[in-house]
Amino acid sequence: MAVHACDHIGYCPLTADATGYSPEFARNLRTVWCRGEFTACARYHAARLLGSENVPIDLFPVDRERVSRLLAN
Numbered sequence: 001m002a003v004h005a006c007d008h009i010g011y012c013p014l015t016a017d018a019t020g021y022s023p024e025f026a027r028n029l030r031t032v033w034c035r036g037e038f039t040a041c042a043r044y045h046a047a048r049l050l051g052s053e054n055v056p057i058d059l060f061p062v063d064r065e066r067v068s069r070l071l072a073n
């Protein structure tokens, strides 16, 4: 059976227990993005293009435009 989950789970800060967001919000984020549409996640793309150490802590999965701006700088 194919695994359909982001391989950044475990070191991406948004998958840590202490994200600073509500438990419900964090759980929903992980369900929708990390174990769902991770290939569309801005953090996923930023890590691949910029290196995980250069992904802003506050970059949200929906913010693909911000990734474009980061690449342009």
Ligand code: SF4
Residues within 6 Å of the ligand: 006, 007, 008, 009, 010, 012, 013, 014, 015, 030, 033, 034, 035, 037, 038, 041, 042, 043, 044, 045, 061
């Ligand atoms: S937030 Fe994005 S990059 Fe981080 S683990 Fe989830 S899908 Fe992967």
